[in-house]
Amino acid sequence: MxxxxxxxxxxxxxxxxxxxxxxxxxxxxxxxGCGDPAPLEGQQLATVGTNGSVGQVELRNVYVQRPLDGEYQTGEDARVLLTMTNGGKQPDRLTEVTSEHAKKAMMRWDQRCDGTAEQVEAIPLLAGGTVPAPDGKAVTGHLPYHLELIQFDRKVRAGTTVPVTFAFERAGQTTLDVTVQPVHPSDEPARRACT
Missing domain, CATH: 1.20.5 (Single alpha-helices involved in coiled-coils or other helix-helix interfaces)
Known part of the structure; x- marks a missing residue:
């Protein structure tokens, strides 16, 4: 040539x-990534989390909200955000969440989309869908449910992972190494639902 x-x-x-x-x-x-990298209260980051599945249930973008000072101290609590979808022909329910690094875990769901996520015993998943949206409410952004890890038994730093086990009524059980949100993420923040 x-x-x-x-x-x-x-x-x-x-x-x-x-x-x-x-x-x-x-x-x-x-x-x-320019501008303020820290999301406002009630916001979540779009693509920082861990993905996994069990049976017909998909767990997407599962992450622990970042600690404000770079790490959670022993005894502190943390919020876990996630998206769940059910690809099966039967409805399912998230019935239990545990972590070996926390005393207990709670499930919270803002069923009425009124800004209050009440503690619930289970979070339902529609057949071929996700968690039911409140009647007459348009839900955008992160769906109005989350988890809380109560009383870490050790220090947990931003950018590390925490094992979290999810148990579903039909799909079964899986454990994910859930990402703790980095202190300075570059993902674009998006508003959560019902806020």
Whole structure:
């Protein structure tokens, strides 16, 4: 293949174009991270969590909200956000959550979308769907349910993981190493539902 007067071959031009495109993508990603990286109260980050599944149930973007000072101290509590979907033809329920690093775990669900997530004994999953939305309410962002890990038995640092076990009535049980939200994440914050 002959070199052109500029000294570049067509293949070299393609490599240069690819490098320029990659550099543009890096600049675009950096721009989205500009501004205040800390989400406001009641917000969650879009893609920082752990994914998993058991039976027909999918657990997506499961994460512990980040500690404000970089780590949770022994005895402190933490909120876990997640999205659950049921691909099965039968309804299911999350019936129990535990962690070997916490004294207990509680399930909370804002069933009326009124801003109060009450403690519940189980969180239902519709057949072929997710947790039921409140009647007459438009739910956007993170669905109005979450978990609370009560009284860590050790220090838990941002950017590490915590084992959390999820037990479902039909799908069975699984344990995930749930990500503790980093202190300075670059993900775009999104508003939670019902806030």
């Amino acid at each position: 002959r070199a052109h007067a500029t000294g570049y071959t067509p293949a070299m031009r393609n490599v240069r174009k690819a490098r320029l495109a990659a550099a543009g993508a890096v600049v675009a990603l950096a721009a989205t």
